[in-house]
Amino acid sequence: MNELKEILGIKLPKKTKISYATNSTKKIKKNTIFFGLKGSNRHGSAYAEEAINLGACIVVHNDPNFKVKNKKIFFVKDLENRIINFLNSLYGIDINNNNFFTFTGTNGKTSAAYLCHQLLENKNFKSIYVGTLGIKQKKRKFDNSFSSKTTPDIFELFEIISSINLNDPINICIEISSHALDQNRLSSISYMNSTSILNISSDHLDYHNNLSSYFDAKFKIFKINSATKLIDDKSNNLKNNYKFIKENDHKITSVSNKNKSSDIFFTINETSLLECKFNILINNPPNGQEDFKAKIFKFSCSLFPEFNICNLVFAICSLGFDHFSANDINDLSFLKLPKGRVELMKNIPANIIIDYAHNSNAFEVLLNSVEKYFDNLVVVFGCGGNRDKTKRPKMLGQAIKSSSKVIFTSDNSRNESFSNIFKDSKVGNKLDNVIAIEDRKEAIIYGSKLLGKDDCMIILGKGHEETQEISGKFLHHSDHEVVYEIYS
Secondary structure (H helix, E strand, C coil): CCCHHHHCCCCCCCCCCCCECCCHHCCCCEEEEECEEEEECHHHHHHHHHHHHHHCCEEEEECCCCCCCCEEEECCCCCCHHHHHHHHHCCCCHHHCCCEEEEEECCCHHHHHHHHHHHHHHHCEEEEECCCCCCCCHHHHHHCCCCCCCCCCCHHHHHHHCCCCCCCCEEEECCHHHHHHHCCCCCCCEEEEEEEEEECCCCCHHHHHCHHHHHHHHHHHCCCCEEEEEEHHHHHCCHHHHHHHHHHCEEEEEEEEECCCEEEEEEEEEEECCEEEEEEECCCCCCCCHHHCCCCEEEECCCCCCHHHHHHHHHHHHCCHHCCCCCCCCCCCCCCCCCCCCCCCCCCCCCEEEECCCCHHHHHHHHHHHHHHHEEEEECCCCCCCCHHHHEEEEHHHHHHHEEEEEEEECCECCHHHHHHHHHHHCCCCCCCEEECHHHHHHHHHHHHCCCCCCCCCCCCCCCCCCCEEEEEEEEEEEEHHHHHHHH
């Protein structure tokens, strides 16, 4: 306890015991220290007294304008600089002793991080996945009890690592959202093995306000000190807009399956619903991988469709090519996509795919990749309430363009009416092949009745999720359960 006092530079009340740290009043429990830090909308000091009332043993904050007399509430001027050392000491973990493989992108970061995690475990390395799905280690089920965010904050990350029965160092394959980058959520981590931008298109403008700010947030991942920096070739054209990249000690490696002169060029040679074979040509390797220049690596896997091969290529390049053979075909058939990511449902007499896609670019890439395998596509999807309204008509437009029938339904309507969401989505679109069914279960049942033998229904937006947020309530709903109920 003396060490913790010295790190914070304060004198704790007698008999104070600290065993847990958080910056959220929702997570306060016995012997908790609450950190009141600057937030997106207001300073955490505003919750200091609430934290004490909820049972926090002590509160520390860095808000010079917050004045309150309470022997359990302390002002620490340079608090943010002390957090990492405090958490290291509290949990007995040196977080910077671990290996971080990080992925951001409008689409694909869940799949890329999860594939990277599987590659590491297959090579017998200690690894965890952290992201949208929660956390995953070996054969344990996904655990989303630690954080409701795509990217946990530093307090949640320490909680996650301390809960795992593994000693340092471990490999952490983690998604980093644009929100997390904008908020510097993991800025306390001084070094990462790899940082990747998989792609960038329009999304989350309800938070970032405009596309420029969204791009700025994504590119902040390259401000992190990392050995390997990867970017898709299309987004690579934007890097000259960022002066800090030019001054960076480590070069950025471009990845493409269209531009043969990109640093990493991959080709997809054979593809089906069951198998894919692809090659990776290394024109200009990342730092530390110079011995592999001009070499070609061959791979086979069972991933589908083609854009997931791009996610896999980023995962492979993040780890480095010394983990793979340059002489033989590397068999990656053990790899599986996470639940609700281009998931072709098994053991049913129909073709149905469930996917998490929730923006027009993801719709376009997915539907264009899938349509060649089937005669007709039936698309079931909705748009989230109280979120970016500009993407709604684009999503519907893309669904109409790529399918024979669109069933527009609910998807986390939150505090907006379904009719208003559909009204926004209709703007500029021809609705000849569109039907609106608010009840998501009924929409899926209706879609299943339209399927011929060689058709496919694609259910978008929810993926692995098992709730619907409607009018402030979280109601149970699983696309998977509905599908299996239909065909049981």
